[in-house]
Amino acid sequence: MVVAFALVLAVVAPLVGAVPLTGRQIPGLTTTTSVQGIPAFPAINTGLLCQLPMLKPICSRIASVSNKQVNTPIGTAQGVSDGSGVTRFAVRYASAARWSTSTIATKWELPNGATNASALPLACPQPNVDSSAYTEDCLSMVLYVPTTLKANSGVPTLVWIHGGSFIAGSATGPGLDGSKLAVATNSIVAVMQYRLGALGFMAPNGATNLAVKDTINALTFLGKVVPSFGGDAKKITLSGQSAGAGMIRALLAAPSASSLFQSSIMQSDPINYGFLNVSTQNSLQSTFNTLTGCTASNTACQKSLSVAAILNAQVVLSSKAQSIDPSTGVGEPIRPVRDGSLITTALDLTSGSSFPSQSKPLLLTNVKNEAGPTIFGMFTSSLPNTLTSTVCDGSLGPDRTSIVSASPFYDFTVADIRTPLETLGSDYMWRCPTWSLARQWTQHGGKAYVGQFVVGATYPSNNDVAFCVDGAICHEDDIYIVFGTTPSPTAAQTALTTEIQARYKAFLTTGAPNAPGLSPWPLATTSSVHPHQLGGAPTPSGEVPVGACDPAFWGQAVGYDYQVYGI
Numbered sequence: 001m002v003v004a005f006a007l008v009l010a011v012v013a014p015l016v017g018a019v020p021l022t023g024r025q026i027p028g029l030t031t032t033t034s035v036q037g038i039p040a041f042p043a044i045n046t047g048l049l050c051q052l053p054m055l056k057p058i059c060s061r062i063a064s065v066s067n068k069q070v071n072t073p074i075g076t077a078q079g080v081s082d083g084s085g086v087t088r089f090a091v092r093y094a095s096a097a098r099w100s101t102s103t104i105a106t107k108w109e110l111p112n113g114a115t116n117a118s119a120l121p122l123a124c125p126q127p128n129v130d131s132s133a134y135t136e137d138c139l140s141m142v143l144y145v146p147t148t149l150k151a152n153s154g155v156p157t158l159v160w161i162h163g164g165s166f167i168a169g170s171a172t173g174p175g176l177d178g179s180k181l182a183v184a185t186n187s188i189v190a191v192m193q194y195r196l197g198a199l200g201f202m203a204p205n206g207a208t209n210l211a212v213k214d215t216i217n218a219l220t221f222l223g224k225v226v227p228s229f230g231g232d233a234k235k236i237t238l239s240g241q242s243a244g245a246g247m248i249r250a251l252l253a254a255p256s257a258s259s260l261f262q263s264s265i266m267q268s269d270p271i272n273y274g275f276l277n278v279s280t281q282n283s284l285q286s287t288f289n290t291l292t293g294c295t296a297s298n299t300a301c302q303k304s305l306s307v308a309a310i311l312n313a314q315v316v317l318s319s320k321a322q323s324i325d326p327s328t329g330v331g332e333p334i335r336p337v338r339d340g341s342l343i344t345t346a347l348d349l350t351s352g353s354s355f356p357s358q359s360k361p362l363l364l365t366n367v368k369n370e371a372g373p374t375i376f377g378m379f380t381s382s383l384p385n386t387l388t389s390t391v392c393d394g395s396l397g398p399d400r401t402s403i404v405s406a407s408p409f410y411d412f413t414v415a416d417i418r419t420p421l422e423t424l425g426s427d428y429m430w431r432c433p434t435w436s437l438a439r440q441w442t443q444h445g446g447k448a449y450v451g452q453f454v455v456g457a458t459y460p461s462n463n464d465v466a467f468c469v470d471g472a473i474c475h476e477d478d479i480y481i482v483f484g485t486t487p488s489p490t491a492a493q494t495a496l497t498t499e500i501q502a503r504y505k506a507f508l509t510t511g512a513p514n515a516p517g518l519s520p521w522p523l524a525t526t527s528s529v530h531p532h533q534l535g536g537a538p539t540p541s542g543e544v545p546v547g548a549c550d551p552a553f554w555g556q557a558v559g560y561d562y563q564v565y566g567i
């Protein structure tokens with residue numbers, strides 16, 4: 001009995017929280033990996049080593065690093081260029097006192113008071129990272145600008161919003177060097193940061209969505225400065241992965257952000273959770289205030305807290321969130337809240353007739369095995385089918401479990417149920433709610449293109465999950481592909497990078513991911529989302545199987561969390 005009970009506890013978490021939760025699954029950020037994504041600009045002592053034939057190409061690239069300047073309305077931007085086809089400009093776009101709304105920078109400054117244009121931003125404070133890698137002064141971004149661009153060339157800007165469950169990640173995570181993506185799309189790529197965790201979402205005085213407002217400030221800042229670099233302020237497209245895509249969904253639900261961007265690319269958004277509602281946010285907030293020992297009005301107390309104390313309180317809050325209110329889920333309990341002032345709609349199936357009319361194009365993608373890191377990371381050996389109802393009950397509750405088990409979509413008669421569990425987790429948390437959003441979007445006047453990666457490149461966070469390394473396309477395995485930063489890519493990876501970058505280029509300029517030489521990617525309709533397969537041998541229809549994402553199943557016969565909890 002003791003063993004079974006322990007297993008239930010172990011099992012409940014992954015399916016319910018089938019989203020990056022542990023440090024292992026979050027885009028790695030440590031002092032040593034914080035600039036891992038930016039291999040092109042290292043400080044290396046060139047000298048005798050450069051006489052070695054194998055190092056000569058690298059040395060000549062380093063030797064050619066040069067400083068560039070661009071005049072903007074708020075001062076001179078300093079950047080560095082290394083012969084890779086872009087100039088990189090790091091900048092502080094806003095500043096904020098702790099738990100206050102951020103204000104946009106009025107003069108051009110390097111991040112964190114740096115004086116060297118090569119400097120990269122420190123991350124925002126987050127658990128499990130050395131404190132030397134972060135600072136509260138973290139509202140920075142990195143611009144990658146093709147060197148061929150001249151001012152007012154009118155090119156688009158692609159803004160990348162990193163993932164990490166709203167508690168981790170940065171603009172300098174693995175593979176996030178935007179150089180190749182900028183060159184391939186002939187656009188400005190801006191990789192931005194926003195406040196994370198309690199510092200971004202748990203202001204003790206009850207101010208909501210500070211991190212979402214940071215993102216809005218980043219977009220406003222870009223609108224002011226991109227023309228100086230060759231961009232068109234009216235052609236800003238958002239892109240992001242996981243919680244980064246969730247941040248985009250929050251912006252789509254914020255009428256005040258609407259004029260700041262033209263279109264959005266959302267990769268692997270765990271839409272199942274929905275936004276928090278106000279009463280849930282208030283419950284979390286009051287627990288957080290208690291944990292910090294500061295009352296809502298005691299700003300002196302709040303200011304005196306160390307960052308470490310705030311992060312400790314945040315970690316405790318996250319661990320308690322589900323017992324405080326089950327609608328938080330496990331994977332990202334701290335997240336944007338539908339506060340009625342900034343975020344005014346749920347933007348999901350619960351809002352029914354109140355789903356607002358839409359006009360912006362969306363590109364919505366998933367990877368084939370979103371839940372791979374969760375299921376196979378947690379269960380490293382076979383999971384017998386005698387545990388099926390225990391596992392599913394603990395995650396979905398008995399009502400949803402009985403529907404799921406009786407359905408033709410998940411075969412729990414197999415000896416090792418990790419495979420059907422992985423499919424179930426991917427469908428429930430990511431894939432099917434994304435398709436439900438695509439249908440709603442389409443029904444209300446918007447355009448949506450739905451895709452699924454069946455080729456990927458193992459992201460460092462998945463390196464210790466055999467299932468992911470051995471061929472599955474796991475959560476985050478689309479990041480290197482999109483950025484073109486796969487280390488030692490295979491032919492299939494290179495081909496998919498070329499294709500997806502061409503599709504992004506088309507989407508940035510026309511609002512559709514179609515261009516001559518590419519297979520047609522049809523629009524989603526209210527009856528079929530036409531899920532386009534990205535990579536792999538072409539299927540006759542070019543589409544991936546619908547499976548349980550049939551509109552009659554997930555979202556109707558069996559509800560998403562946001563439906564079950566009515567948030």
Ligand SMILES: *[C@@H]1O[C@H](CO)[C@@H](O)[C@H](O)[C@H]1NC(C)=O
Nearest residue numbers: 041042043044116117118119
């Ligand atoms: C700026 O930083 C780069 C890389 O760390 C280094 O190579 C360069 O010498 C620095 N420049 C100055 C002026 O300090």
Ligand SMILES: *[C@@H]1O[C@H](CO)[C@@H](O)[C@H](O)[C@H]1NC(C)=O
Nearest residue numbers: 277279280325327565566567
């Ligand atoms: C907020 O969500 C909770 C579920 O956690 C639900 O019980 C409550 O009715 C919701 N409140 C509002 C105002 O929608």
